[in-house]
């Protein structure tokens with residue numbers, strides 16, 4: 001029986017993919033084979049040795065110690081693109097709400113309760129305070145052209161915006177998805193200097209943390225509107241508040257508010273709602289569950305952020321799955337141990353990603369515990385599974 005520990009609420013649309021005869025799942029599990037998580041931070045968690053895989057039902061993996069997991073042979077999956085449409089839709093709302101003073105106007109309307117026949121007169125008299133510009137014809141800078149960034153670019157362009165896209169690591173797939181109308185920005189400076197609205201859609205990592213700070217804001221147009229539906233740590237909180245006070249930035253729309261930002265008139269904040277639609281929760285949970293099933297039952301790796309992709313159709317043979325370091329001569333060490341033990345390799349796949357590598361072999365002959373013990377003791381071999 002495979003045990004799946006749930007660190008967050010995971011949609012039943014995902015969980016129903018687990019065969020009840022083979023899997024059990026719960027929030028508490030003594031020796032889980034795998035973990036399903038959304039945004040819960042796993043950095044201070046001690047993982048039981050039984051954990052073979054973690055599936056993040058979502059895109060961002062900054063809540064998971066991915067490198068440490070790799071070093072311990074724990075495969076971390078995410079669900080690329082599964083919640084991108086949900087985020088795109090909220091970004092479109094963010095663009096409009098950063099322009100038109102919708103939120104304060106709705107609050108003001110409530111103050112008119114009890115004015116009876118005077119309401120319509122007061123509305124017409126007071127609405128002038130809530131004038132805001134249209135987005136059509138304005139320039140939007142999109143930083144990060146992945147699953148979300150591409151959708152945002154195309155949708156904003158269709159709404160009449162002039163869109164600049166910046167991504168030094170643009171994938172071929174993403175490039176295919178971008179409308180030809182999107183202006184290719186070759187530097188962040190180009191985005192900062194030209195755009196009336198800027199939205200960030202990059203992962204939070206060493207390179208991107210704090211990328212929006214007093215220095216980058218200084219390069220932006222006066223009155224720029226900034227949207228952050230990616231991660232709070234991308235934006236220096238003190239610097240954005242100062243820029244809002246000085247009216248350099250006229251609005252900061254964020255899905256990741258900090259204590260000091262709450263209540264600032266220039267801040268429009270949502271409680272990390274980007275992916276909170278039933279459609280995206282179902283999509284993410286389904287993709288995450290299927291990734292775990294394919295890994296636990298077949299050894300196949302798809303959409304891992306810390307291991308190479310590798311797949312082979314399941315055959316009648318015993319499958320040996322080896323996570324190892326990407327260094328010379330490991331494969332020959334493995335094959336030597338196997339041949340010394342009269343084990344023949346029928347099918348094999350090997351792939352690598354940076355310092356990690358994965359070798360999957362369908363073998364005939366008996367893979368005894370002593371064989372796996374010999375292999376595990378080899379320098380550079382991190383984890384072995386026999387399926």
Ligand SMILES: NC(=O)C1=CN([C@@H]2O[C@H](COP(=O)(O)OP(=O)(O)OC[C@H]3O[C@@H](n4cnc5c(N)ncnc54)[C@H](O)[C@@H]3O)[C@@H](O)[C@H]2O)C=CC1
Nearest residue numbers: 059060144145146147148167169201202203229230274275
């Ligand atoms: N608010 C929410 O609920 C959600 C937030 N997110 C956040 O949005 C981020 C992006 O999500 P996706 O588009 O699905 O991910 P993705 O992985 O498809 O796209 C990220 C893109 O950023 C690019 N990138 C990386 N470093 C960059 C840099 N220094 N400058 C410019 N581009 C850079 C990559 O090349 C990639 O194309 C996630 O990492 C996550 O933090 C994602 C989903 C939901």
Ligand SMILES: O=C(O)CCC(=O)C(=O)O
Nearest residue numbers: 038039058059060275276
């Ligand atoms: O699961 C969620 O609601 C958060 C989604 C998210 O932030 C992500 O996918 O990176």
